[in-house]
Amino acid sequence: MTTADAKRVDTILKGREGASGELIEALQDIQDAFKYLPEEALRSVSEKMAVPLIEVFRVANYYKAFTLQPRGRHLLTVCMGTACHVRGAPRFLDEVLGQLDIKPGETTEDGDFTVETVNCLGACALGPVVVLDGKYHDHMTAGKLRALIQGTLSKKAKKTGDR
Ligand code: FES
Incomplete structure (x- = not known):
C-alpha cells in the first residue's frame, strides 16, 4: 500500500x-x-x-461480499444456483469466460472485469440472473450478456475517446 x-x-x-x-x-x-x-x-x-x-x-x-484479491473495474456475478443452472446459466457463463479469457473468480489482464459465480441471488423466478456492478439483470441469455459486456466496454472506449 x-x-x-x-x-x-x-x-x-x-x-x-x-x-x-x-x-x-x-x-x-x-x-x-x-x-x-x-x-x-x-x-x-x-x-x-x-x-x-x-x-x-x-x-x-x-462473507462472500469481501475479497482479499483486487477486483476489476466491473464486477459481474453470475448465478449458478439450481434455478439459473437449469435455465442455461452454464452456457452463457462459459461463453463470457471465453470472451474475456478468464476463469471464474479471475480478473481480466486489463483490470476491466472480474467474473464471480454464486449459488443464488435470491431472484430464482427471474433466472437466469446476473449482477453487473450491483445492477440485477434477469432472464439472461448468451446474446443479452454479450451485449451487456460490449455495452460496458464501449462506454469505457467512449470515455477514453472523449479525453
Ligand atoms: S438460483 Fe439463481 S437466483 Fe436463485
Whole structure:
C-alpha cells in the first residue's frame, strides 16, 4: 500500500479505535474504498480496532461480499444456483469466460472485469440472473450478456475517446 492508501485506511478507522463491534462496517468501508481488502489494511484494522488478526481474516473470508484479491473495474456475478443452472446459466457463463479469457473468480489482464459465480441471488423466478456492478439483470441469455459486456466496454472506449 502507498502512503496515500495507508492514510485512507487511517481515515476510515478514525473514531473506531478499539471498537471491535464495528469490524464488519470498517471492512465494508475499506472494501468500498479499494474494491478489495488489502492485507496491510487488515493488519491496521487488527491493531487499531483491537481485534485479533486471525478474527479479522476469519470475517474477511467468511462473507462472500469481501475479497482479499483486487477486483476489476466491473464486477459481474453470475448465478449458478439450481434455478439459473437449469435455465442455461452454464452456457452463457462459459461463453463470457471465453470472451474475456478468464476463469471464474479471475480478473481480466486489463483490470476491466472480474467474473464471480454464486449459488443464488435470491431472484430464482427471474433466472437466469446476473449482477453487473450491483445492477440485477434477469432472464439472461448468451446474446443479452454479450451485449451487456460490449455495452460496458464501449462506454469505457467512449470515455477514453472523449479525453
Ligand atoms: S438460483 Fe439463481 S437466483 Fe436463485
